[in-house]
Amino acid sequence: DADVTQTPRNRITKTGKRIMLECSQTKGHDRMYWYRQDPGLGLRLIYYSFDVKDINKGEISDGYSVSRQAQAKFSLSLESAIPNQTALYFCATSDLYGLYNSPLHFGNGTRLTVT
């Protein structure tokens, strides 16, 4: 089944540590995204990439960086984790159909806790 896979599913880390969340997809989509979910705040875009050579900041990119290693892989890094980065993180993909973006397909999420 073509899907979007995130690793790890859960992670607990300490303040100041560097951490990487990984995302891989078998959908063959060019576009990949990292979102963060917090209760009452919805899903907020951190970074997005429309192809391997394209990286763009979203609305809350401070404290995060990304790497698009291949069409199928998009990783999110927290250079020095802080407690307010505790959240549920989703990777998503989409494709371009003519002039329109396809719907987003989300991964299963990574629950990150920073102590």
Add this chain to the structure above:
Amino acid sequence: GENVEQHPSTLSVQEGDSAVIKCTYSDSASNYFPWYKQELGKRPQLIIDIRSNVGEKKDQRIAVTLNKTAKHFSLHITETQPEDSAVYFCAARGTSYGKLTFGQGTILTVHP
């Protein structure tokens, strides 16, 4: 940039009743409005979407309406069932190539 406001934040209904969730958006150039459902512990999944050239779209018990003049759109669920209990997110996209901006989410609880 685009701003999407979603109301109510929580909604509780009895099984069989209707549920309505409303969203407003700020960018008049927005032309695509999807709704996602997220069950507890799971990923958000698309349930219905509408483009700006359409005023209403239905799929069995769910429907979405769009008022471009007022810049708001709504999700309507009829004959609600307990399995409709979930968090629902609206979203808006500013251009065909643009990114999605999500609302804050609505926790819908359907009581048997």
